[in-house]
Amino acid sequence: MLKILTFSTLYPSREMPSHGIFVETRLRHLVASGQVQARVVAPVPWFPFKGPRFGEYGRFAATPHTEQRHGLSVTHPRFVRLPKVGMSSAPYTLAWTALRAARALQREGFDFDLIDAHYFYPDGVAAAMVARALDKPLVITARGTDINLIPAYTFPRKLILQAARQADAAITVCAALKDELVLLGADADKIQVLRNGVDLTLFHPGDRDACRRRLGLAPGRFTLASVGHLIERKGHELVIGALKDLTDVDLLIAGSGPEEAALRRLAADLGVADRVRFLGALPQAGLREVYAGVDALVLASSREGWANVLLEAMACGTPVAASNVWGTPEVVSGPEAGELMPERTAAGVAAAVRQLRAVPRDRAVVRRYAEQFSWDTTTQGQIDLFQRILAARGLPEFRHA
Numbered sequence: 001m002l003k004i005l006t007f008s009t010l011y012p013s014r015e016m017p018s019h020g021i022f023v024e025t026r027l028r029h030l031v032a033s034g035q036v037q038a039r040v041v042a043p044v045p046w047f048p049f050k051g052p053r054f055g056e057y058g059r060f061a062a063t064p065h066t067e068q069r070h071g072l073s074v075t076h077p078r079f080v081r082l083p084k085v086g087m088s089s090a091p092y093t094l095a096w097t098a099l100r101a102a103r104a105l106q107r108e109g110f111d112f113d114l115i116d117a118h119y120f121y122p123d124g125v126a127a128a129m130v131a132r133a134l135d136k137p138l139v140i141t142a143r144g145t146d147i148n149l150i151p152a153y154t155f156p157r158k159l160i161l162q163a164a165r166q167a168d169a170a171i172t173v174c175a176a177l178k179d180e181l182v183l184l185g186a187d188a189d190k191i192q193v194l195r196n197g198v199d200l201t202l203f204h205p206g207d208r209d210a211c212r213r214r215l216g217l218a219p220g221r222f223t224l225a226s227v228g229h230l231i232e233r234k235g236h237e238l239v240i241g242a243l244k245d246l247t248d249v250d251l252l253i254a255g256s257g258p259e260e261a262a263l264r265r266l267a268a269d270l271g272v273a274d275r276v277r278f279l280g281a282l283p284q285a286g287l288r289e290v291y292a293g294v295d296a297l298v299l300a301s302s303r304e305g306w307a308n309v310l311l312e313a314m315a316c317g318t319p320v321a322a323s324n325v326w327g328t329p330e331v332v333s334g335p336e337a338g339e340l341m342p343e344r345t346a347a348g349v350a351a352a353v354r355q356l357r358a359v360p361r362d363r364a365v366v367r368r369y370a371e372q373f374s375w376d377t378t379t380q381g382q383i384d385l386f387q388r389i390l391a392a393r394g395l396p397e398f399r400h401a
Contacts, residue, residue, distance in 0.1 A: 002035065003038070005115050006038050007127050010143075011042035013044070014063070015063045015064075022196055022308050026196065028072070030383070033379050036383070038072060039112070040072055043076065043077050043094060044076050046061075049061055063076050064076060079094045079098075088155055098126055098130050114137045114389065119146045121156050121160050124146070124163050127140060128140075131166070137390065139168060139171060140167045141194075142171070142172045142173070143177075144305030145305075169191070170191045172191060173193075175193050176330065194382065195306050195330070195373070200315055200370070204288070204315060204316060208317075215289065222295050224294060224295065224298050225296075225313070227309045229255050230253075237262075240253075240266050240270065243267075243276070246353055249275070251272075255281060256280055288312075291315075294318060296318060297309065297319075298321045298349060298352075300349055304325060306330070307331060315367060319337065321339045321340075322352075324340040334369060337366060337370075338366075339356055
């Protein structure tokens, strides 16, 4: 059986259960195959004070050093994120911390065969340093802004390409990210596209009327959801802005983040605050209820690798209206799934929503569309890739269960 070390700062914890949950979900399905054992090293920035008054850093400080999540052992070592020079120094402080944690696992008897890193910068760059020090195969998964934003900076771009050259393989969650990584100078032959899947058991249509009652949705009112961290990139302000033209539409916003106060002010300034409800950050079970209850999900992001929220909503039978960026057209590739916005503006959001209302989607058909995106293909793709890497290095191959 293959033993892997999964490494990323994007990984959930007791304190931040939704942080990087897409990394955990993919790993859980991989381990459930019965062909892989895994330990997780998920470093968090060091901070001296715990508590909500210190925001995200207070939650990092309260993160346990070790925990069990869904049967997986997770270690959260601390690394130093230096003020003002954090982007340049992070790969090095992260690598130092990760190497110590990896060697500790080896001393405990978990001598892993391969490092499975997520997010190219700084995580993948740090993982490359650790892999080189330990002479271990390395696979790095690119997920979005690590390829479509961070390489705009010269020094990170240089380190990303160095890591890509050293890695035995790279995975991208959509074809658009592979194309961009190749344009940056990476070897196309070493990059495999393995898109995220969706948990079709957790996300399902269920009793839609009951969901609407629990959410307190007004009978007969067309209701949208906008889901994601409350940051500029997610475009929640565009969805709020669209309500000026969608006068008979309500909006639920699920997520937390630094832009909440500004978004609330915008809703008030536009005179739509009585039609916008902020739900805060929700666990996945709570998100399922939102997806199942609303009439459509809107995703107005400026950048996305593979937006899991789109598939989650579709699995609940809910069509989507999404900005036409990066990997999103690969998710919303058929009219039965929803609409791509004609432009990424408030008017573009309104136009896409109007089209959804003019041509209603059959919720059962939307669900069937989502069912083609189970995790099975992605899991087998990882197993096959790891098998090829071990064979190429002349290492013992693991047997299929």
